[in-house]
Amino acid sequence: xxxxxxxxxQIKSHATQVLDYRLNIDAEYQGWxxxxxxxxxxWLFCLPCYCAGMSSxxxxxxxxxxxxxxxxxxxxxxxxxxxxxxxxxxxLPDWTFGQYVAVLGKSAGWAFGHxxxxxxxxxxxxxxxxxxxxxxxxxxxxxxxxxxxxxxxAKDCLNCWSTARxxxxxxxxxKVEDLASSDLFHANHVFxxxxxxxxxxxxxxxxxxxxxxxxxxxxxxxxxxxDDDEEKLFLFVQNQxxxxxxxxxxxxxxxxxxxxxxxxxxxxxxxxxxxxxxxxYFPTSFPLIPRGQIWITAVPVEDEYHGYAELTGx
Numbered sequence: 113x114x115x116x117x118x119x120x121x122q123i124k125s126h127a128t129q130v131l132d133y134r135l136n137i138d139a140e141y142q143g144w145x146x147x148x149x150x151x152x153x154x155w156l157f158c159l160p161c162y163c164a165g166m167s168s169x170x171x172x173x174x175x176x177x178x179x180x181x182x183x184x185x186x187x188x189x190x191x192x193x194x195x196x197x198x199x200x201x202x203x204l205p206d207w208t209f210g211q212y213v214a215v216l217g218k219s220a221g222w223a224f225g226h227x228x229x230x231x232x233x234x235x236x237x238x239x240x241x242x243x244x245x246x247x248x249x250x251x252x253x254x255x256x257x258x259x260x261x262x263x264x265x266a267k268d269c270l271n272c273w274s275t276a277r278x279x280x281x282x283x284x285x286x287k288v289e290d291l292a293s294s295d296l297f298h299a300n301h302v303f304x305x306x307x308x309x310x311x312x313x314x315x316x317x318x319x320x321x322x323x324x325x326x327x328x329x330x331x332x333x334x335x336x337x338x339d340d341d342e343e344k345l346f347l348f349v350q351n352q353x354x355x356x357x358x359x360x361x362x363x364x365x366x367x368x369x370x371x372x373x374x375x376x377x378x379x380x381x382x383x384x385x386x387x388x389x390x391x392x393y394f395p396t397s398f399p400l401i402p403r404g405q406i407w408i409t410a411v412p413v414e415d416e417y418h419g420y421a422e423l424t425g426x
Contacts, residue, residue, distance in 0.1 A: 135203050149196065150197070152196075279412065281412055283331060283332050284330075284409050284410070285332075286394045288328065288404055291403070292361065299321040301351055301352040302326040302328075303349075306332060307348075310335065324404075341366075346363075349400060361401060373410040376395075377410060377411045380393050
């Protein structure tokens with residue numbers, strides 16, 4: 113005799129087993145499970161934004177696909193979250209769906225009732241988050257993106273303010289080309305300003321009547337922390353005026369690019385261990401904003417006092 117149940121009866125049997133299952137844990141842990149599940153359901157509604165912020169191409173494609181079908185996504189996610197919450201509550205012996213909705217409503221009412229008391233604190237937290245998230249854009253808008261306001265970072269405290277990590281380098285500036293004209297009736301009086309980390313502002317001499325192209329052939333020495341990936345080299349091509357100076361162009365060079373210049377310069381040095389002012393030793397140019405090109409390179413400098421700097425560290 114065949115005792116095999118029909119497929120429909122098997123499905124009903126499995127569904128009954130799932131619904132009749134109960135977690136044998138304390139009521140306190142059941143509450144924590146509900147809190148975690150509620151947060152998970154809220155996070156699932158933000159899934160398109162989360163995937164869009166990931167570096168994975170597959171996640172970004174998925175975010176784009178979901179963004180084009182948001183009504184369907186939120187409809188599906190609403191039913192999915194309701195089913196998930198229903199099953200979790202069903203498995204918790206000390207909770208019912210009605211109790212959960214009542215507690216959720218009571219918590220929401222308490223939060224809205226106290227929101228005015230928290231308004232100032234929430235505004236400060238949100239403002240702080242915006243400043244931290246967009247600090248580079250805010251600094252750029254204020255014209256402070258290239259300036260080091262405080263010559264101190266968190267890691268300075270950890271290594272007792274030792275300066276042994278800084279290595280002296282020499283920045284060589286060969287030429288700039290295709291600069292915009294600041295005045296229709298006068299040629300540009302060109303000089304270059306350099307900003308990098310804790311270094312003070314460095315400037316070349318003013319090359320009078322240089323125009324749109326200028327052969328600089330100048331160098332300056334800087335302290336460079338090769339382990340600080342956030343450190344950047346800012347170069348500003350300026351035009352000297354009767355009062356002050358006017359920015360013609362600028363470029364922002366990352367720490368990685370500076371390290372590459374140091375490695376390339378070691379390979380390009382001739383038998384005499386010197387660099388020459390020609391295209392063979394300056395193979396790479398950096399595009400300036402809004403227009404122009406600048407040819408630079410960097411070489412390490414042997415510092416006679418480097419050993420003393422190491423002795424002064426902790």
